[in-house]
Amino acid sequence: xxxxxxxxxxxxxxxxxxxxxxxxxxxxxxxxxxxxxxxxxxxxxxxxxxxxxxxxxxxxxxxxxxxxxxxxxxxxxxxxxxxxxxxxxxxxxxxxxxxxxxxxxxxxxxxxxxxxxxxxxxxxxxxxxxxxxxxxxxxxxxxxxxxxxxxxxxxxxxxxxxxxxxxxxxxxxxxxxxxxxxxxxxxxxxxxxxxxxxxxxxxxxxxxxxxxxxxxxxxxxxxxxxxxxxxxxxxxxxxxxxxxxxxxxxxxxx
Numbered sequence: 001x002x003x004x005x006x007x008x009x010x011x012x013x014x015x016x017x018x019x020x021x022x023x024x025x026x027x028x029x030x031x032x033x034x035x036x037x038x039x040x041x042x043x044x045x046x047x048x049x050x051x052x053x054x055x056x057x058x059x060x061x062x063x064x065x066x067x068x069x070x071x072x073x074x075x076x077x078x079x080x081x082x083x084x085x086x087x088x089x090x091x092x093x094x095x096x097x098x099x100x101x102x103x104x105x106x107x108x109x110x111x112x113x114x115x116x117x118x119x120x121x122x123x124x125x126x127x128x129x130x131x132x133x134x135x136x137x138x139x140x141x142x143x144x145x146x147x148x149x150x151x152x153x154x155x156x157x158x159x160x161x162x163x164x165x166x167x168x169x170x171x172x173x174x175x176x177x178x179x180x181x182x183x184x185x186x187x188x189x190x191x192x193x194x195x196x197x198x199x200x201x202x203x204x205x206x207x208x209x210x211x212x213x214x215x216x217x218x219x220x221x222x223x224x225x226x227x228x229x230x231x232x233x234x235x236x237x238x239x240x241x242x243x244x245x246x247x248x249x250x251x252x253x254x
Contacts, residue, residue: 001190004020004023006057007019007057009054015214016039026157032192033236043211044192046058060157060158081151082160085166089143094131095122095133095135098146099118099121100118103118124149127149159180164195174203205221217230217232
């Protein structure tokens with residue numbers, strides 16, 4: 001479990017995070033949502049250890065990150081998988097080489113062991129036939145799958161995804177959502193996703209944390225979000241007529 005307790009973060013006079021407390025459990029897809037400027041990117045980067053909180057704590061399975069020794073922090077980082085918004089693949093490396101990169105950097109595995117592990121995760125994301133191709137030779141959706149394969153190649157306990165559906169068509173976005181949820185459940189990973197995609201929220205939001213002006217304004221599931229009367233949430237989620245109709249249909253049925 002990841003436990004966040006009274007998290008504050010400022011940049012100069014800009015108080016971005018204002019006392020956020022929440023938990024993220026393993027085997028669940030946890031989504032962070034909110035408008036631009038709500039603090040969700042700073043929150044995600046704080047969870048990753050990129051930003052150091054001014055106040056409050058972040059615990060990984062009972063270990064408070066700020067209290068760990070440097071070698072313990074390095075060890076914890078090997079348990080973190082990250083899917084970046086733009087995939088962040090190395091253009092000069094093949095798919096296989098991109099996925100193998102973390103193993104070369106952080107593991108002591110033999111070349112054959114690394115190759116076996118890479119084959120395993122590429123098969124899991126249905127990309128074995130693309131292993132010798134370069135990022136420029138594959139589609140955006142395939143690049144996202146490569147990024148997911150690279151993120152899980154070290155068998156992480158924690159998976160973080162920053163706007164994983166950015167730039168994808170709706171059909172491919174659904175495939176990526178389903179893949180992330182399947183991997184989360186299959187390997188019982190603690191997955192935290194920073195997203196603005198309301199389709200993702202409705203489809204895989206097993207827990208949703210809604211931020212507004214640096215404050216946790218609401219949290220719940222994708223089922224509970226249909227029923228909430230929280231004005232900030234309804235203004236954000238149901239800004240389109242489509243979702244208003246979906247919400248009304250859900251209320252009528254229940």
